[in-house]
Amino acid sequence: MTHPGDGGSGKPWVRRTAHVLRPDPDRVLARLFLPGQEMVTSGESRSAAVIARVLALADDEVERELLDLTTDFGHRHHDLEATWDQHFGLVRHRLPHAERLPAHRRRLVGAYFTQEYAVESTALFNPSMVAHPDQDGLPSGSTRFVMTVRAVGEGHVSSLELRTGTVDAAGAIELDAPPAHARVPVVTEPRFARAAFEHQLDEDPDGDRANADFVLDALGLEFGRAELDLAYGELRSQRLTRGSALRTIERFERIARRSYEVTFPPDSALRERILMPQGATESHGVEDVRMVRFEASDGPPTYLGTYTAYDGRDIAMQLLSTHDFAHLTSRPLSGPGARNKGLALFPRQIGGRYVALSRADRETNAITTSDDLLWWGPPAVVQRPERAWELVQLGNCGPPVETERGWLVLTHGVGPMRTYSIGALLLDLDDPTQVVGRLEHPLLTGTGQERSGYVPNVVYSCGAMRHGRSLVVPYGSSDTATRFAIVDLDPLLDTLCRRAAAVTRQDHARVAGGAS
Structure with missing residues (x-):
């Protein structure tokens, strides 16, 4: 059954476009490959045996292999030979006198320790969209955007991809050409926030807080790392009177591993950049980034993205921060409002506090606040869930x-047959815990081909x-x-406010009836 305003009823103010971004199995990364960790009968690792076999090849065969590899794989990667050289550097300790090897043999060894990983072989979905940091050179009324997209590849591992495009004055979307290559960042030493450690330690009641x-x-x-190591040294020096010193250091290290910084190569295009999982907490996924252009009162805008880190068993919330999508930092989130998935930041402070949408109880929409x-x-x-959908x-x-009539929140609801729909909610500008209006029927539900895929009957935006x-x-x-839809703002807001007015009239009628 379709409902007014659900995007499937022909309502003129909700319009789907023809754009579809599908997963491309040819978008690959060149990653380190280690041929097994098991031991063979000789007692040598398989890596050593593979290297020995490569070194036994004749010179003409080495040249022929490298030529064929470059022909078959070179166009799929940015500077594949540099990757082979890098991977050789990671295994050169297994070769005595590695520096004496000719360059072509070193490179071929590196190729045997390299594999392609299809970063989006399974899915490309759950996007969020923000205005691009560079709006120069556009026609009047146009907006350039950055879109985060969740990519799923081999092993159901999720990563963050970026896409770019423009929306013109008439609302027409133009997506920039798909990226030719996938580029990964260099992981750099992070700056740690003391508050992040304090908050995480507060949620671990079993630890020795005196040592912490x-x-x-x-x-x-x-x-930085040097200051942290120095503090560890002071703790170790008192280990005779602080018996749990090593456990304290282990706790700090678990927290430290959840903070990282990455920098993408300066010659990489924004839409080429991919953030793969970093560290144990997100080893199985960087999931569902909700990016917002945050307007600070005392500085330039910052792009902040909350996301779910998944280690294959447990989830945790993390916060990405960047000014340019070239240098990104990630830090752990904590507190009762950051439990479960789906934390989404408001684009500015309200009443001097940071504000976010939360779904800490797994089934309702809530408001949470923060000082830091x-x-x-x-x-x-x-x-709370009220409608059938x-x-x-x-x-x-x-x-x-933000609109002049309130904070417009897109929501998702799950109904029978695990069908997802997108709805809308309007919150008060000054006090977002006050609801101005909510849609009675969905704004978007899955139709036609949208209903078929890895998880059927889901429409979902970040x-x-x-x-x-x-x-x-x-x-x-x-x-x-x-996929994409364009929603006319004024009729949506009118519908939300009419619904709010109708509820108010009903409340007044009930009060009047009770008084009589």
Whole structure:
């Protein structure tokens, strides 16, 4: 059954476009390959045996292999030979006098320790969209955008991809050409936030807090690896009177591994860049980034993205931060408001505090606040499942969009047959715990081919972008592909406010009836 405004009923203010981003199995990364860790009968590892066999090849065969490899694989990668050289460097310790090997043999050894990984072989979905940091050179009324997309590859591992494009004055979307190569960043030494450690330690009641405080007292508000190691040294020097010193260091290291910084090569195009999982906490996935262009009161805008880190068993919330999508930092989030998935930041502070949408209880939409973006307080529920299409659970579909009539929140609801729909909610500008209005029927439900895919009957967004008097909504369909819809803002807001007025009239009528 279709409903007014659900995007499948021909409602003129909700329009799907013809754009579809599908997963491309030819988009590959060149990654390190280690041929097994088991031991063979000789007691040597398989890596050593493979190297010995490569070194036994005749010179003409080495040249022929390298030529064939370059022909078959070179066009699929940026500077594949440099990758082979890098991978040789990682195994050269297994070769005595490795520096004496000719360059072509070193490179071929590196090729045997390289594999292609199809980063989006399974899915490309759950996008969020923000205005690009560079808006120069555009026609009047046009907006250049950056879109984050969740890519799923071999082993169901999720990573973050970026795409770019423009929306013109008439609302027409133009996607930039698909990237020719996939580029990964260089991981650099992070600057740690003391507050992140304090918050994580507060949530671990079984640890020795006296030892933890001893380490924290030696650190500034921000610090690097050298300062942390120095604090460890002071703790170790007192290990005779601090029996759990090693356990304390282990706790700090677990927290430290959740913070990292990466920098993409300066010659990489933004849409080529891919953030693969970094560290144990997100070893199986960087999932569902909700990116927002955050307007600070005392500086330039910052792009902040909350996401779910998945290690194959447990989930944790992380916060990405960047000014240019070339250098990114990630830090752990904590607190009752940051539990479970789906934390989505408001694009500015309200009343001097950071504010976010939360789904900490797994089924309602709530508001949580923070002093430092890292610890999120107890959430206040603002929306519970009420309609047939959302009775299983509710959640948000990305950061709120500011309008003159309130904070516009796209929501998702799960109904019978695990069918996902996208709805909308309007919150008060000054007090977002107050609901102005909510849609009675979905804004978008899956139709036609959108219903078929890796997870059927799902439409889901991680963030829309306001463009003049319209809302550009990128959305994932059935956890497989990414599609787009344009929503006229004014009729959507009118519908939300009419619904709010109708509820108010009903409330007044009930009060009057009770008084009589």
